[in-house]
Amino acid sequence: MGGLSTIGVSLVSIIIGVPLGLGLALIRWGKVPVASQVVFTYVSILRSCPAVTLILLIFFALPQFGISLSPASAGILALTLSTAAFNCEVWRGGLIAFPRQEYDAALAFGMPRGLRLRNIVLPQVWRSCLPGLVNEMTMLVKSSPAVAVIGMVDITRAAQRVGARTYDPLPPFIFALLLYSVIVYLMIRLQRRLEQPISKPEGVS
Template sequence: MTGTAWILLLQGAWVTLWISGVSIALGLVFGLAIALLRTARIPVIDQLLAVYVSLARATPLVTLVLFLFLAAPTFGLSLDRNAAAILALTLNTTAFNAEIWRTAFLNFSPEQKEAALACGMTPATMFSNIMLPQMITTSLPGLVNEMTFLIKSSPAVAIIGLVDLTRVTNRISAVTYEPLPPILAAALIYMVIISVLLKLQSMTETKASRLAM
């Protein structure tokens, strides 16, 4: 492949990275918020959030992207390509993250809660200093798996014209009539991105294990 083709692929990779990165960050925060709201067991809120989680997890990502970009304006919500892509990815990953966080919360030892409160800690202090660090450690493998899945699913945003790595690959293949080189190059870029993410997970788990000793 030519140098120009590599530059185009790296530009597409950057689009994939920043859209996925923003969605991952938002999904982690919103997922935690939903998990905490659901564990509070407020009937109406819990039921509404349960419906959202079920629908978001069951809806194909490409369908969600198309709905937000093409159908949402019918309901008065007009989004550009970037906003529609980020919102679709965020809604999708938030639902999965919420269940991962909620499982970690429910598995937290009740004895530790009682001991922390008995020592005079407020619920907020107990959560931030004791519960959240343990929840992060417990949830990390599942959260990282969800991050990698989201990145690998992000080519769905190309359907609305966003020039991500997959769309650039298709364009180069159409121009050169040689699909194999750009496809292999794109696969290599995806592998590098996922490998870096998994390496960061390993480093984080190692650091957390040392702190726990």
């Protein structure tokens, strides 16, 4: 039960955060006048902001403005905001590394902007960004226990509860630790697997 909610929170944040990061990266890549400075500041702040502090800020401060969130949605919001900032950097790295000639060639063929992005840029950038994105997902799963601070039932919190009931906090914690380790370990393996086929052809050409 506890495990499911952690995975759920992380999953929702990943699903929203990855495209959001791409959007932010495109804003910076396209050098949109004011927006790109705003995104730069946003990414800079969010990247240096600890997950706990951000979750506390969102959970306690939003009710001050009349928006009341449940712990789950506050957790998802906080994790999404921070992972979007990190994903933006990953996407931006991929976009900067993207060969400029191909973009210019598409331009020369008179492709409209949307088509250019969708057919030329994204299919390639997506592949080169994937290891970085998975790495970021791993970091996200590792920071998701921070949601426990505002009292949502996730693995950590469930372990704490079981520990409080049986007066022996250790076994549930070790169980939670193992559960997380398995999840993260699988993700690290996935990342290594993804890195290999992509980096090989580059070495040849």
